[in-house]
Amino acid sequence: MDTDAIEVRDCTRCSALCESRSRIVNGVGAADADLLFVGEAPGENEDAEGEPFVGRSGDVLTDALRDRGLARRDVRITNCVRCRPPENRDPTTEELANCRAYLEREIDAVDPEVVVTLGKVPSEHLLERSVAVTNEAGTLHDARIAGTARRVLVCVHPAATLYDPSQRETFADALDEAVSLIDDGESGQSRLGDF
Numbered sequence: 001m002d003t004d005a006i007e008v009r010d011c012t013r014c015s016a017l018c019e020s021r022s023r024i025v026n027g028v029g030a031a032d033a034d035l036l037f038v039g040e041a042p043g044e045n046e047d048a049e050g051e052p053f054v055g056r057s058g059d060v061l062t063d064a065l066r067d068r069g070l071a072r073r074d075v076r077i078t079n080c081v082r083c084r085p086p087e088n089r090d091p092t093t094e095e096l097a098n099c100r101a102y103l104e105r106e107i108d109a110v111d112p113e114v115v116v117t118l119g120k121v122p123s124e125h126l127l128e129r130s131v132a133v134t135n136e137a138g139t140l141h142d143a144r145i146a147g148t149a150r151r152v153l154v155c156v157h158p159a160a161t162l163y164d165p166s167q168r169e170t171f172a173d174a175l176d177e178a179v180s181l182i183d184d185g186e187s188g189q190s191r192l193g194d195f
Contacts, residue, residue: 006031006106008082013098017083017091023050027078027106034182036076036112037061038103039157040121041091047084052077053118053158060158061118064172068179076110078103080122096125104146113182114140115150116174119157126152133157134167138174140181153178 007026012018025042028051037053045055053061062072081091081099091099107115117123123131127143136154143152155174160167 006102006109008102011082011099011102014083014095016086017081017095020086021083022047024082025050025052025079025084026082027076028052029072029076030074031076031110033074033076033110034113035070035074035116035178036078036107036110036114037116037118038122038126039077039079039118041079041081042084043088044084046079052079056162057157057159060161060171064158064175068175070179076106076112078106080125090121096121100125107150108146108148113151114178115143115145115152116155116178117152118155119160123152123154127154134170137170138177140177151181153181 008024011024021042025046039052042052043055043057045058046052052058061077065072065075080103081095082102083099085091085095115126117126120131120133123133123136126145127141131154133154133156137156139154141152141154143150145152153174155178156167156171158171161171
């Protein structure tokens with residue numbers, strides 16, 4: 001699958017986001033990943049570098065993946081909203097809705113075994129209900145995304161582990177569960193441990 005087909009090159013749907021962004025931040029990683037991680041929106045570092053989950057929270061995610069035998073290139077990492085909200089605020093309901101088709105197109109094209117939501121905003125956005133992330137981290141849910149049945153695993157945001165060390169185990173356990181779900185299936189992805 002050609003990732004150019006799912007990249008957003010120009011969008012002016014959200015005036016506040018167009019003013020606050022320096023670039024559109026598209027998803028990165030394998031175009032046929034078994035695990036697709038969905039965050040909320042680009043932050044300052046992501047906006048500057050043009051890649052989701054870089055900086056401190058990105059390091060947490062990258063290290064956690066490596067500890068489980070995966071590299072960033074083995075998974076897909078994206079966001080609900082592709083432009084940085086002003087002052088890193090949460091994206092509004094309207095902004096999430098404006099970007100939803102881009103996210104759905106990416107999920108459909110990648111066709112992951114499991115979609116892992118990183119934090120409250122993506123969890124609630126994709127499950128379309130209120131989510132108590134800490135309590136539900138590591139739980140698997142069935143959801144219809146763009147008319148297709150998907151398995152969605154709730155996870156705390158990697159940044160939560162930086163601000164609240166008690167979340168480290170919750171984060172780790174959720175990632176362990178995500179990896180076990182693809183290990184139980186017929187995954188075609190290579191693992192770092194295979195080399």
